[in-house]
Amino acid sequence: MRERDDIAIKGTRQGLLIALGEGPWEAQVDALARRLEKGAAFFRGGRAALDVGPRPLNESQIRQARDLLARYEVDLWAVQSTADATILATVRLGLSPILGPEAAAGDTGPLREGKETPAPPAGGLVVERTVRSGQRIEHPGDVIIIGDVHAGAEIIAGRHVIVWGKLHGVVHAGALGDERAVVCALDLAPTQLRIADHIARSPEERRRRPVPEMARVHKGRIEAVPWPHR
Amino acid sequence: MSARVVTITSGKGGVGKTTVTANLGVALAMRGQRVVTIDADIGLRNLDVMLGLENRIVYDLVDVVEGRCRLRQALVRDKRLQELYLLPAAQTRDKSAVRAEDMVRVCDELRESFDFLLVDSPAGIEQGFRNAVAPADEVFIVTNPEVAAVRDADRVIGLIEAEGKGPARLIINRLKPELVRRGDMLDTSAVIELLAIDLIGIVPEDETVIVAANTGRPVAFTDNSPAGRAFHNIARRMLGEEVPFAPLKEPGFLERFFRWMRAEGEEQR
Structure with missing residues (x-):
């Protein structure tokens, strides 16, 4: 199995920011699952924002990511995207939407x-x-x-x-x-x-x-x- | 036949979720329904005590999930009602012992043989709450007519809507008509206006409920207490009956007039 993926994880003042790479959603979710499995102890008990880039996602896809993170005791609090559909789905799920890439640093407060x-x-x-x-x-x-x-x-x-x-x-x-x-x-x-x-x-x-x-x-x-x- | 899975939750603790679950279980079973009450509060179980079944537990929900027994073996039959069962929570484990998928699987397995599965959710909005809501067809939110409880109920209603499990319905528990009359407690209409969801029951404050909880004999067994009657009314509404909400204060002249106007209007349609 390929060990490399293009998921970027960094720490911010508001918790982790997990940026997914390009490519199909399912593949990125699988890659994220492998990352979580490998570093289970590192992730446990943390909170994270997910950067999905320009992907249009629906509620069940975001829920899928949230539930995956929850399984490793990571609390998904926000989703960052430039796609309107994703932002709306995020709001409907009761999570916080973060718009655009300028908030990515996160350490100054969006x-x-x-x-x-x-x-x-x-x-x-x-x-x-x-x-x-x-x-x-x-x-x-x-x-x-x-x-x-x-x-x-x-x-x-x-x-x-x-x-x-x-x-x-x-x-x-x-x-x-x-x-x-x-x-x-x-x-x-x-x-x-x-x-x-x-x-x-x-x-x-x-x-x-x-x-x-x-x-x-x-x-x-x-x-x-x-x-x-x- | 397939059971309806109803999850009873609240956000805030101590508002009466477990009391409501136990009493609705009793009221529905007394009306000939086959009912399983499921305690999803792993690690802080109470439902068995309220139903007076604590000393009959052999296996629990975690034993079922981890394959140490069959589901049927874990069901505790009520000593008074043939068609009322309890699926107890484990007391020695914590909420991470059960996942949302497990709750869905357990409920699906029970659906065929029963009419109602009542899931008693833990307080809070964390994983335990998510597990309890995962199998739900309907969700009842229990609140007290207090600002803090209503605020937490609002938060939970938002989460239920986000899960696509809405619209949730509301049970107002421990209403004190005397305080409402004096204007010292939120009244029913204020709570409903704040939360903007449908009501399924109003349970008045009633000392017999506390006695009943301590003795393991829910008030719904007897029909002569105000709270007992309220639980039976909720059960009847769950079964599709139109039961009017008892007026908790005397309607004023204008209110009676508008009601009359509305009734007239409906007749003409």
């Missing part, structure tokens, strides 16, 4: 570093479901949620965040330093709301009848205004 970074030319990510506690959606461009964002969930966007539903989780718009980013929701009651470097909490008392609101940075502070303006 987003929210350095204000001087110009906003990357990224499109929008549309998520059509309820985002539940423990689920995290991270995207360098705009994030649009059609559904509710429950308390305990996190939305982190390089630009705007728009929620067509209730927003009760933690939200960070303009996470790369863009102060012009806004957060809009039909019921804007986040646990915590951040825009660029600014942080705000929702008022303690809940409104009886929520109205759509937009939060933005105005004169150095986050303020929420009802939508539409009166």
Whole structure:
């Protein structure tokens, strides 16, 4: 049997980053299984992100990789890919998506570093479901949620965040330093709301009848205004 | 005939998964269903104690998985109900002794001879939970009307959806109507609004449940306790009966009016 494969494994601050090589998915999974078998003691108890490159993967394929890693007691927490299908499947499985190769180093934290970074030319990510506690959606461009964002969930966007539903989780718009980013929701009651470097909490008392609101940075502070303006 | 595999899970510990599993097993068996309750909490088994069957265990789930006995030999028959069985967990091992594939295989083997397999999941979201959910056709989430329990339930519902096992249904356990009336406890509608899933049962707080757990005689054996009745109502819903949810607070005038409006509207359709 060929001993060599093109799987690259490196350590980052957030755990291991396992980068699969090119070639068919099944072959790469087999190669990963052999690597895990050989180094079982090394992997045990760790957490890992999987870099699958531009491959479009479905949920069951990602689940297959997750279960394989779980067998060696490795917790798969994130999948990195440049394919939209893979990102969507990752989100649906409740894992964290990491976009593009620039996050590969991982040791600086994928987003929210350095204000001087110009906003990357990224499109929008549309998520059509309820985002539940423990689920995290991270995207360098705009994030649009059609559904509710429950308390305990996190939305982190390089630009705007728009929620067509209730927003009760933690939200960070303009996470790369863009102060012009806004957060809009039909019921804007986040646990915590951040825009660029600014942080705000929702008022303690809940409104009886929520109205759509937009939060933005105005004169150095986050303020929420009802939508539409009166 | 093929059994329905129902996994009972929660995320947070101590909300009453095992109590729910034991009582639903009893309630279903009393309605003539052939039921196996499966304790998937390897290393921290409790279901046998709640059912009062601890001293009858010879083999357990891990013995089956590791081939030390046949599946039939590990099943413990209830001393009161002919059609209620327990597949106990091992107490001396841990969760890594069983894999998800093993749970699926064991359940598939039991499917032919029974109507319901009720899997009692361990707390948490780790491998033990994954094992318990792997064979499930349906998942029931148990929660208490408390913010922390509801938050964990939400997390678990998300994981169940991701596994393609959804939509899960909700059991609200240990509801205290008096506290709800005073506005000191989340009420049913608040919990459902927070979690956005369907309800299958509401079990009120009931001291007899604790006594029952200690004596190995689940409350569902008698029909005269509020919790016992609630478990029988869940069993009836599982069997396809329409059982209305008992109102836990008096509906106000507007609520009654809207209900009446809705009923009128449905009749006209």
